[in-house]
Amino acid sequence: MLLHAQIESNKRKTVLLVGVFLLLFIAVGAAFGVVTSDSPTMGIIIAGVIGVVYILLMTRAGTQVVMAMNRAREITSEDENPFLWNTVEALAIAARVPMPKVYIIDDPSPNAFAAGMTPENAAVAVTTGLLERLNRQEIEGVLAHEMAHVQNYDVRLATTAVALVAVIGLLSDIGYRWMWWSGGSRRRRSSGKDNQGEAVIQLIALLLLLLAPLAAVLIQLAISRNREYLADASGAELCRNPGALASALRKIASVSEPVEAASRTCAALYISDPFKKRAFSWFSTHPPTEERIRRLEQMM
Amino acid sequence: MAIWIILGIVVVFGLYWVSQYNALVRLRNWIEEAWAQIDVQLKRRYDLIPNLVETVKGYAKHEQETLQKVIEARNRLVSGGGRAEQMAANDQLSGALRSLFALGEAYPDLKAQEGFKKLQEQLEGTENKIAAARQLYNRTVMQYNTKLESFPSNIVANVHGFKRSEMLEAAAEERKAVRVEF
Numbered sequence: 001m002l003l004h005a006q007i008e009s010n011k012r013k014t015v016l017l018v019g020v021f022l023l024l025f026i027a028v029g030a031a032f033g034v035v036t037s038d039s040p041t042m043g044i045i046i047a048g049v050i051g052v053v054y055i056l057l058m059t060r061a062g063t064q065v066v067m068a069m070n071r072a073r074e075i076t077s078e079d080e081n082p083f084l085w086n087t088v089e090a091l092a093i094a095a096r097v098p099m100p101k102v103y104i105i106d107d108p109s110p111n112a113f114a115a116g117m118t119p120e121n122a123a124v125a126v127t128t129g130l131l132e133r134l135n136r137q138e139i140e141g142v143l144a145h146e147m148a149h150v151q152n153y154d155v156r157l158a159t160t161a162v163a164l165v166a167v168i169g170l171l172s173d174i175g176y177r178w179m180w181w182s183g184g185s186r187r188r189r190s191s192g193k194d195n196q197g198e199a200v201i202q203l204i205a206l207l208l209l210l211l212a213p214l215a216a217v218l219i220q221l222a223i224s225r226n227r228e229y230l231a232d233a234s235g236a237e238l239c240r241n242p243g244a245l246a247s248a249l250r251k252i253a254s255v256s257e258p259v260e261a262a263s264r265t266c267a268a269l270y271i272s273d274p275f276k277k278r279a280f281s282w283f284s285t286h287p288p289t290e291e292r293i294r295r296l297e298q299m300m
Numbered sequence: 301m302a303i304w305i306i307l308g309i310v311v312v313f314g315l316y317w318v319s320q321y322n323a324l325v326r327l328r329n330w331i332e333e334a335w336a337q338i339d340v341q342l343k344r345r346y347d348l349i350p351n352l353v354e355t356v357k358g359y360a361k362h363e364q365e366t367l368q369k370v371i372e373a374r375n376r377l378v379s380g381g382g383r384a385e386q387m388a389a390n391d392q393l394s395g396a397l398r399s400l401f402a403l404g405e406a407y408p409d410l411k412a413q414e415g416f417k418k419l420q421e422q423l424e425g426t427e428n429k430i431a432a433a434r435q436l437y438n439r440t441v442m443q444y445n446t447k448l449e450s451f452p453s454n455i456v457a458n459v460h461g462f463k464r465s466e467m468l469e470a471a472a473e474e475r476k477a478v479r480v481e482f
Contacts, residue, residue, distance in 0.1 A: 078425075082418070086425030093337050094432035096330070240435070 003237055003299040010230035014157075017226060021164065021219045025051065028168050028212045031205035032175045051167045058163045059156060063101070063123045066115040071261035072103035072125040084131065087140050088124060091147040094238050100124050100150055109259045109276075110134060110252045113269040114146040115155055122150040127259060134248055141245030142252075145235035145271050152234065154227045158268055161220040168216040175209045218282055224268045225287045232292055236299055246296040253289040320447075320456040327444040331465055334437035335383065341426045341433065342377055342390060348426070349374045349393075352400070352419045359410035360403050369396040387434070387468050394427060438467045 001009065026044055033043020067074070078085045085102060092099040100116065103125035110130035116122030124146045130139065149155065179202075236242035252272045262274035268285040280288040353367055373393035377386065401420055404411035411417075444465055448457045 082421040082425065086421070086428060090425070090428040090432040093429055094436050096334075096436055 001295075001298060003233055003242070006233040006295065006299065007230065007237070010226055010233060013226050014223065014230070017219060017223045018157075021161065021216070021223070024212060024215060024219065025164055025168060027208060028171055028216075031208040031212075032171045034201060034205040035175045035209065036178050047167065047171055050170070051164060054167050055160050055163045059117050059159050061159075063116045063121050066263075066266060067103050067123060067125060069263040070105060070113070070125065070266055072105045074123075075102050075104060081131075083136065084126065084139075084143075087136075087143055088147075091140070091144050091238055095147045095151045097122070097147070097151055100147075104128060104131075105259070105261060107259050107261060108132075109255055109257050109274070111259050111262070111274050112142050112146055112271045113266060113274075114149040115266075115269065116150065117156045117159070118153070119150050122155075124150070129255070130252075133255070134251055137241060137244035138248035138251065140239050141235065141241055141248045142271055144239035144241075145231045145245060147238055148231040148234035149227070149269070152227070152230060154231065155269065157227065158224060161223050162265070165213070165216045165220050169213045172209045172213050176206070179206055179209075221268075221283060221285060224285050228286050229292065229295065232296055233299070236296060242296040242299040246293045249289050249293055249296075317456055320453045321460060324444070324447060324453070324457055324460070324462050327440060327447060328462070328465075330440045331437060331444060334433055334440055337433035338430055338437065341430045342386065345390075345393065345423065345426045345430075346374060346377050348419060348423055351415075352423065355413065355415050355419060356400065356403065356410065359407050359413070359416075363400075363403055366396070366399050366403060370400050372396075383468060384466075390430060397423060397427075434468050441465045441467050 025047065029044035029047030030040035031043065032047060033040040036043065075081055075085065081102075081104070084104075088102050089099050097119035100114070100119075101123035103123055105111075105125055105127045107127040108129040110127055110133050112124065112126040112130055114122060114124045124143060126139070126142070130142065134142065232245060236245055239245065249272060256276055258276045259270070259274035262270065264275075267274055270286075272289065273284070273286045277284065349370060353371060356363070356367060370393070373389060373396045376389035377393060379389070381389075404416065404420075447453050448462055448464060
């Protein structure tokens with residue numbers, strides 16, 4: 001697929017995944033309602049309120065906090081690293097976003113990530129290993145990928161998805177315990193013909209609550225991988241050099257030592273898995289490097 | 301009943317018209333904004349070059365021709381003319397600068413000089429930023445022209461007299477060519 005076709009297709013896929021995710025969230029709310037109060041509507045309302053509060057809390061975490069978690073130090077003037085500074089500024093112009101803050105992480109493992117809920121308070125960070133081991137075109141490719149994350153509001157999307165996963169886990173946990181403790185009394189109370197139908201609904205709700213946390217994590221990670229493909233494609237558009245980004249990914253993947261300071265909650269934000277988990281699985285935050293390179297090479 | 305339906309249609313039509321008009325205005329402003337970005341960098345290049353010429357003079361006295369080309373190209377940057385002319389002058393300047401920076405190879409003292417290195421870095425920075433802004437400019441012009449020509453937004457554009465915008469030529473190649481490997 002050509003570059004623009006890839007961008008479009010990835011965006012459509014995000015919409016689909018987010019839609020499925022929201023349906024799952026509503027279903028979990030309904031199941032929670034069935035189990036706790038025999039009212040699916042009530043459950044959906046409760047889930048909605050907790051979800052909104054939790055998302056608001058999590059998306060308030062400042063860019064500085066995230067940077068501190070990954071032990072990144074800010075560079076505040078062009079003189080500290082003219083090439084890095086100028087490249088970020090040029091890419092920001094091409095992406096029509098304000099210039100993000102620039103951070104460096106002291107770590108020999110080459111990697112980079114972006115943070116910030118909106119382009120206005122965004123920041124990009126690169127490791128010293130990235131600056132040392134990659135050539136200029138490759139570094140520009142990596143920064144273009146990060147700028148694409150900023151432009152596409154990926155940090156906010158990723159954080160929201162993580163928040164919803166947490167809320168689904170919470171509802172599942174409470175609902176399951178509720179069922180456990182109140183199960184006896186409910187059985188005694190209900191009688192007659194409706195009993196069977198109600199029991200089936202209760203069973204389905206229980207199953208849903210049990211399986212939802214796993215499903216939610218899988219969808220969240222699928223979104224994360226999908227956004228990596230999108231950032232590769234829009235990054236290639238920004239730097240006009242898909243080949244450089246491909247070769248950067250190859251170099252980054254060839255280094256096996258992990259980023260020491262990487263925070264676990266930020267793993268999905270890095271350009272390539274900072275913990276260097278080898279095999280690809282449904283639990284990977286990033287798509288397999290070979291597939292990313294293959295898609296980048298298709299664009300040329 | 302019928303009046304409400306007609307009223308509804310009028311309202312929907314009006315809202316659509318307003319949204320298309322606003323989208324056209326936004327794109328047109330984005331084009332100007334992209335040009336402003338280019339302009340800022342052109343001015344910066346213009347200001348940086350005298351320093352560069354002074355620095356090089358001290359080390360490479362016999363390279364008058366190369367220096368002269370750079371100075372001429374710099375003056376053309378501000379000699380007026382349309383956007384296309386300014387971009388052509390900028391490309392000419394980039395070419396002249398490339399030969400000037402190549403002098404660094406023949407004069408090791410010059411190459412080792414901090415000021416020279418810094419100026420080279422800064423001028424390459426402006427070069428890349430101009431290329432980026434040019435890319436943004438052309439992308440925006442394309443969006444704008446597409447909207448101007450596609451149905452039904454072309455009706456709104458015609459009624460309000462929106463004019464086609466021109467792209468800046470030859471942006472893509474130039475950006476690759478000026479890279480200096482380290």
